[in-house]
Amino acid sequence: MSHYEAPIRKPLILGNKTYHDVSVDISKPIFGKANKLWWFAFTVALLAFLWGVGAIVYTIGTGIGVWGLNNKINWAWDITNFVWWVGIGHAGTLISAVLLLFRQKWRMGINRSAEAMTIFAVFQAGLFPLIHMGRIWNGYWVMPIPNQFGSLWTNFNSPLLWDVFAISTYLSVSVVFWWTGLLPDFAMIRDRATKPFHKKIYSLVSFGWSGKAKDWQRFEEVSLVLAGLATPLVLSVHTIVSFDFATSVIPGWHSTVYPPYFVAGAVFSGFAMVQTLLIIMRKVSGLEDYITRDHIENMNKVILVTGGIVAIAYLSEFFVGWYSGSSYEDFTYLSIGAATGPYWWAFWALILCNSVFPQLLWIKKFRRSFVFSFFMSIIINIGMWFERFDIIVINLSRGHLPSTWTQFSPTYVDIAIYIGTIGFFFVLFLLYARTFPVVAQAEIKSIMKSSGDRYKGKKH
């Protein structure tokens, strides 16, 4: 059997690894003990999460009047955070599905953690519409079920209901995609475990996976079909999120460029979050040989492309708004009015963080630097938060009637819920990093002979 791969392609698994070395490396964080740094990070995340829980309980108990919303700006931090988290939740499926269809082998070092990040981010996203309902106990009204109002059904014309379907489909399909890929890796942990407790837990979660030839055949077919289904799904999710705005008649929102522009922005911010997490994780979990400089550079290239798409979308929004000659367009989030108005800082944060600073990634030296990539990923995440803040708050702050013009300022509850979701996200991710096989080791083993440092270039 040929494992030939062009010598110009650099090896993806460094360090002269055998199959057994891969199993040892991937199971090490699970069987080992957490260090002080992990406990410190976990405690901070947990405290932030608990603060958020307190703020959510207060919001539900009192009503959403405790937020900074007002009559005119009736969506603000909550929906900003919702769109920000959903956007971050796009990288995982892109890496695992789209890169699988394109046969990109470098995805195998990062897909597991990217999918985990996706799932945890979509959890956070889902929280915001639920608590924004105010009466969360009526949340089931979004389901199309016979009810006590003579079966007054949900409104299938509404983009908000499309969102319910899109995000629940996305979350549940991502979870089964992730778990199916995890079965062989859980089985490896199960078979290597020595403590009875580990053996019990990993037997339970590996569903009795035993690696029969027929199971692998089905496994590969299922992965391929799921990738084919998840690819249009991931594009549809942020398209539908953008419909929440694009189907309305508010200047700045009513825009046909929104769906592709939102999807590109989501991938942009999602990859940035993957960078943030993996640059830390590769050090902490000892995965330097699996998540290499080349992986980071490849992700930076995706960031550069999607960031470019986003920048062109900004330009076209700006131009078309100005060219329309409509006075309302002078105050949309991409206009002279926004750049010089009371939200000038939010406007410039968006432009600088999303379109100016990322251009430094054209320089190869920066693109291949771990430290630079880490800080760039943070900047992009800030920029993408401001993009959603600008779209929502700047556009709503300048209505058709100047007498309705107003400003938004968040209360501490808004801030606490946002910080709380970041805490919740990191609580989940830190627990994941200690208990899950964080690299898809079965898939890594299948490319060892073509792309592993030990075997590459040798005759087979």
Place this chain on the structure above:
Amino acid sequence: MSHKIIRALFDDDDVLMDAVKNVRANGHEIEEVYTPFPVHGLDKAMGLKDTRIAIAAFIYGLIGLGFATWMMNYMMIEDWPQNIGGKPSFSYAENMPAFVPIMFEMTVYFAAHLMVLTFYMRSKLWPFQKAGNPDPRTTDDKFLMELPVSENEDALVSFLKENGAIEINIVDKH
């Protein structure tokens, strides 16, 4: 009914592939092969039939599409038609553009979940299922071939060793 089987252990996927081909060419039947990762071409070499799970997924997707169409037609057009935002619910065809997103989502939802459930059921994977690999090393770096013992046991054992087996066990399987 118990019968005697040979378990031959290999430590390389290429050696295993050649062994599988030679064993079959020699007229022996292979019961099962356990591998730690998907070895490409192994199913063909063992003579396994192609899986039909993708066809099943396509049918599940059609069911999802049909269900979404039926559901929204019943709820929005037949049971309680409403004029929402000046867009009356006359017929499904006329109002369909607004229903496309959910028709798509339900197609994906049904196809993905029912396909994965089918995979789990057919391969007997679910919580509390006992692992079936006879040797724990087969999820790490070893490959195990199971084949029934023929009349000439010693000849088969030496044939497997010639083909690169590093360990041979003969056991009674129930």
